[in-house]
Amino acid sequence: MLTLHQMQVSGNCYKVRLAARQLGVPLTLFDYGLHDGTTRKPAYLAKNPNGRVPMLEFEDGRLLPESNAILWYLAEGTPLLPADRWGRAEALQWMFFEQYSHEPYVAVARFWLKFAPAAELEPRRHLVPEWHAKGNAALAVMQTHLDDHDWFAGGRYSIADIALYGYTHVAADGGFDLSAYPAVVAWLKRVAAQPGHVTIEERW
Numbered sequence: 001m002l003t004l005h006q007m008q009v010s011g012n013c014y015k016v017r018l019a020a021r022q023l024g025v026p027l028t029l030f031d032y033g034l035h036d037g038t039t040r041k042p043a044y045l046a047k048n049p050n051g052r053v054p055m056l057e058f059e060d061g062r063l064l065p066e067s068n069a070i071l072w073y074l075a076e077g078t079p080l081l082p083a084d085r086w087g088r089a090e091a092l093q094w095m096f097f098e099q100y101s102h103e104p105y106v107a108v109a110r111f112w113l114k115f116a117p118a119a120e121l122e123p124r125r126h127l128v129p130e131w132h133a134k135g136n137a138a139l140a141v142m143q144t145h146l147d148d149h150d151w152f153a154g155g156r157y158s159i160a161d162i163a164l165y166g167y168t169h170v171a172a173d174g175g176f177d178l179s180a181y182p183a184v185v186a187w188l189k190r191v192a193a194q195p196g197h198v199t200i201e202e203r204w
Contacts, residue, residue: 003028003057005044009115011107011166012067013054014200019074019162022196029203030057034115067166068095071159080162082154090153094160097141098167105135107167109174132175139171139181146183150190157194165191170200 004020004027006013020027032038032053040051048055048065055065056073064070072095075081082088109131112121142164145152153160169188171178178185191197 001026001028001059003030005030005032005047005055005057006053007032007034008203009034009200010053011110011170011200012103015067015162015166016054016056016070016074018165018198019071019080019159021198022194023074023078023080024196025074035117068099068159068163071095071163075159080157080159082156082158084154087154087158091158091160094152095163097138098163101141102135102138102164103167105131105138106171106174106176109135109176110167110170111174113175114173128175135171135174135176136180139168139176139178139184142168142187143181143183146187150187157191161187161191 002020002025004013004016006016006029008031017027017029019025032044038044039048039053045051047057047063050065052065054067054070055063056070057063064073072081082091109128112124112131113128149155151157151161152164165188168178168184169191178188
């Protein structure tokens with residue numbers, strides 16, 4: 001069975017759990033603490049020198065880090081990955097957008113404002129307005145797209161939606177007001193209504 005090295009509260013890890021559940025792919029979950037530094041210790045760094053989760057471990061010892069790479073692997077040959085060339089390119093477009101324009105601000109604000117010790121947040125508090133400004137810019141891009149599209153790639157629910165859903169649906173934890181983005185809110189409800197949907201809190 002595949003093993004997912006993960007943290008339960010991580011949106012990036014949740015994306016993988018959600019896709020796997022919807023695809024019927026069984027996973028063994030191996031949990032790491034949010035503040036214990038385990039992923040920075042030699043035992044984990046020997047597997048993933050980047051020291052991050054999620055990481056998918058195969059029975060034959062192969063290791064695949066990076067949430068969106070894992071999503072792509074799991075979705076290959078399934079309805080969650082568009083079958084046509086253009087649809088796959090659209091999926092990649094939005095998955096790159098998620099990692100470069102969305103996650104660095106929406107997810108980072110969530111971590112520091114909800115999970116970080118107050119003493120560690122204080123030296124970074126001056127960065128909060130920038131996180132909010134850039135995170136809101138990303139949400140506005142999503143709003144513009146969703147004004148006249150139900151989904152992000154291939155005209156149907158796909159891993160592009162899962163990639164963006166992971167942190168968008170908990171953006172309020174980082175101080176973002178999603179009511180300013182009604183098309184995004186409607187999309188979140190469509191994602192949550194998909195068969196096999198599980199919440200970020202649910203254990204397997």
